[in-house]
Amino acid sequence: MHEQSLFASVPVHQHHELLQQLAGLTAMQPRHCLERRLIFKAYRKPGLAGRTGASQDLQQGDLQRLNKMLNGNMYYTQVIGPVSELDFGSTAPVDHDTQMAGMDDSKPSGSPSPSSYDYERQPWKLEFRDIPEAGTRSAVTSRLMSSATLPRGDVVQAMNAWGYHFTTEYVVEGDMFIHNDIAIFLHRVLHYPGDESSLPRRQLPALKDMTLFEKSGSYVLQAFIIVQDGSNQETMKTASQHLFGLREQLKSAVLLEQADRLSLDTRAK
Amino acid sequence: MADSFTLPLRPILEKRDRPDTLPVEIAQINNQWGSFREVNEDVLRNKIAEEEEKDGLDEVDESDQDATDPDSTERVEQLYKRRAEITQFAMQAHMETMFALDFVSLLLSKQTPRQAETSMSAFLKQVAPLGSLNAEVVNPPPKPESTTKDIAAVSRGWRIQNFNAAANKLLQAASRLETEVASETRYWNEVLAVKDKGWKVSRLPREKQALGVQYGFLEATPVFRDRGLASLRRAEDGALSLDEGLIPTKARYVRVRVIQDGRLSGSSKPTRSTFDGDGTIEDRILQARDTVYEEELFYELVREARAIASFGVTTRQNLIRIPASDDLEILLDLVDTDENTSQPEYDISQQGTFLAEGLAHTIRILLAYSHRQNLRRRTLLPPPLTPKTRSIPEHQLIRPALAYIKHMSDVRWLQSLLKDLFGVLKSANLKPSAYTARVFSTEKQRQTSSAPTVETLVGQFLTPMLSTFNGNILTPRGSFSIAIHTNLSSPPFGTTFDVSFNMPKYPDLESPGKLSHREEVEAAITHLLLLDVVFTISSNNNSPKSEHDKDEAKRTWEAIYPQHGELLLLPSKSEKQKKMKIVLSRHELSLEIYTVRCIDGTGRGKCEHPSYNSMPHTWKPPPIAGFPNQPSLMEFVSTQVPR
DSSP states (O other): OEEEEEEEEEOHHHHHHHHHHHHHHHTSOOEEEEEEEEEEEEOOOTTTTTOOOSOTTSOHHHHHHHHHHHHSOEEEEEEEEEEOGGGBTOBOOOOGGGSOTTHHHHSOTTOSSTTBOOGGGOOEEEEEEOOOOSSOSSSSEEEEEEEEEEOSSOOHHHHHHTTEEEEEEEEEEEEEEEETTEEEEEEEEEEOSSOOOSSOOSSBOOGGGOEESSTTOOEEEEEEEEESOTTOHHHHHHHHHHHHHHHHHTTTTOOOBOOOTGGGOOEEO | OGGGOOOOOSOOOOOOSSOOOHHHHHHHHHHHHOOGGGOOHHHHHHHHHHHHHHHHHHHHHHHHHHHSOOOHHHHHHHHHHHHHHHHHHHHHHHHHHHHHHHHHHHHHTTTOHHHHHHTSOHHHHHHSOTTOOOOOOOOOOOOOHHHHHHHHHHHHHHHHHHHHHHHHHHHHHHHHHHHHHHHHHHHHHHHHHHHHTTOEEEEOSSOTTSEEEEOSOTTSOHHHHHHTEEEEEEOTTSOEEEEOTTSOOOOEEEEEEEEETTEEEEEOOOSSOOOOSOSOHHHHHHHHHHHHHHHHHHHHHHHHHHHTGGGTOEEETTEEEEEEETTEEEEEEEEETTSOOOOOGGGOOHHHHHHHHHHHHHHHHHHHHHHHHHHHHHTSOOOOBOSSOOOOOOOOSHHHHHHHHHHHHHHHHHHHHHHHHHHHHHHTTOOOOOEEEETTOOOOOOOOSSSOHHHHHHHHHHSOEEEEEEEEOSSTTOEEEEEEEEEOSSSSOEEEEEEEEEOSSOTTOOOOEEEOOHHHHHHHHHHHHHHHHHHHHHHHTTHHHHHHOSGGGGOOEEEEEGGGTEEEEOOOSSOOEEEEEEEEOSSOEEEEEEEEOSSSSOOOGGGEEEOTTOOOEEEOOGGGOOOTTOOOHHHHHHHHSOO
16 A cells, blocks of 8 residues: 655644634534554564575565565664554553453443543554655655554553564644545644653553653644555555645645655654 | 605706797797788688698598508508618618718818728729818808807807707606615515525526526435526516526425325325415525425435335326325326315325325435435445446335334234234233233344434334244243344345244244245144144143043043144044134134044044034124123033043
């Protein structure tokens, strides 16, 4: 899948107004989103690289692909978990033993009681983004992407098994709008207070204690379309044209533009 | 209007010092007509005759024109001639103007050559060099005092006239502005009133100067969504008028008619009465909204009707015909609200009207529900873009209602069947225990956190319908249960009856499982009850008799072919074998005794003979029961056992 996107920076004083403008444009109320994002870095498992033994059954093409996979670039990936405002600054849930078995299934995840955050039931999604394509003539940021749902709870072990180190984590706060095919995400990044930890937090601090990544509090507006087949020029063109249409419509409010390619580099050096 | 203004715009007319003196007037007459001396009778007569002649000529001219009614060709000619004349005059005027322009330009070219050059004709530029004409002020010779006085008077008159004209113009403009302001005020007040009622007032997207009111439904099909916007025009007097463009302003609605046994038995009424052009703007907006909603409803109904043509639904241009169940047929059409619905009233039943009204409300509620679903779908994260366009599935409008009707019809049928069968059994004095019916026993869906209660409520209506019947039979620990599923939204379509038996006596009796025809269900249940009756007879005369008489212990009815309802009395010393045949239907239970000649009595057909006194004994439910003092089945059976 390919993701085509346009970005804009929104100063904090314009935020409220833009929310209203977007609500009018998309004819929907903003959907508030809070997401935990864990960053994982791929590493090469020692001894794996270059070893292509027992390969007599493999075709030449497969062999090449395998070599490419084993020796190719390493990437950072994100693991995203939606959380709610109530999860912040809450205590861990009461002991599982005191809860009746099967209770959890009957209730929406993450909030067995209104003020507790259960890390073990946190749903996760793995999101991979390639570095944006270079030298495209189109004025949108286009990159390869893929996403997959992960099992709930602690993902670090699973990710370790797949060859990823946990690097750091942050929180994204924002509002989502949908305009036909385009998803519009107006968001900003929050950092956890205190020191970096080597593992994802099992409890979340209060939301007001989170520090802004961008000190001025400004937001990022990202408008994106996901295209199923990136090799289909027709759909890619349609998608970028839709984005340009949105850029025209929002011209008087914000200036949507292509992002700097290298700033979206996800390769691990 | 002009009087209301007190602005001193008009010039103050000075009273003339004195009216024209007589000598002046005499001098004027002298100038005009010559001296008084020359006036005599002849001259005056001539003058009068001349004037009469002139008038007469005019009259003749007019009458001529009237009389000689020129035919079309002449008129065309005349028209052309006149047009040519007009053109000629215009060209002449143009030429003269050009000459004047050239002249003035040439004159000015002395002072401002650059500007004057632009307005000079090419010919003049060739012929005369720039600045070749000059003008100088020449001292006019002194005018006599009378002339200056005349000029002063004339110019004063001109001035007054112009002042008057200007004043008139200004006052006219002022009054026009005043009416304009009044009508604008009225317009904006009405717009504000509309806005205060909660309507969404905005600029029209195509016509930036005009205001529009949004009354449509945002989640409707695009065609109807775009129609939900009408501009608010201002009439001459400032009244607000709703301009819906090309749409007919007639109020229409989807009419539901119920046809029972080929006759109209109910029809739904329009939801809102019409307005005959004098409704307020609010009423008009409401009417426009209703009409848009109704038209969308009908559009979606037709779309869905085409999709479910396999149920026998037929569509014509403006009519949907749905065979609902049994003798019930439903017609849907889009009609004007003021259409004269003078139907014969005698056929209309209250039940039919209720059904029609209920259906009318149901499809409207379901459309509103679909709108909400559309919003939900629209605000979800869109799936990845593919070259294929996703088709919008038909809304579920008819199907749930139809499923309900079908389901209710099936439930009623089953209820009546069970009632009949149990009635028959009761008339034979068998005491079947009552059965329990749970109509619409669909499990309550788990309340999902996000959906509002209303949506959950409607959502339940869209799920497949389920009713269950449970009951015990005469056989101890025996029971039956029937579950009726009706589902028109996803295959398998239609109603299925899930029939299951529990007969401890016949453990190898398999439950028929899912049946879809009523005949099959009837047969299955009748069969079960027949088995039940047979088993009861064979078991009943076991126990009491054995206690009563040891000798008779062996002489019991034995179920030999229970599936055919046949029982055999074991032979005693000299008697022939007796066979009992029981037939159970939903109308009656009949019993007949045969004598059998075969040795073991198991043979059927030829070797059976109706017994001497055998008349088939029948039991019917009370309303038809002919014999009030009939013995019960058990009594009858026991009398047949010879002692």
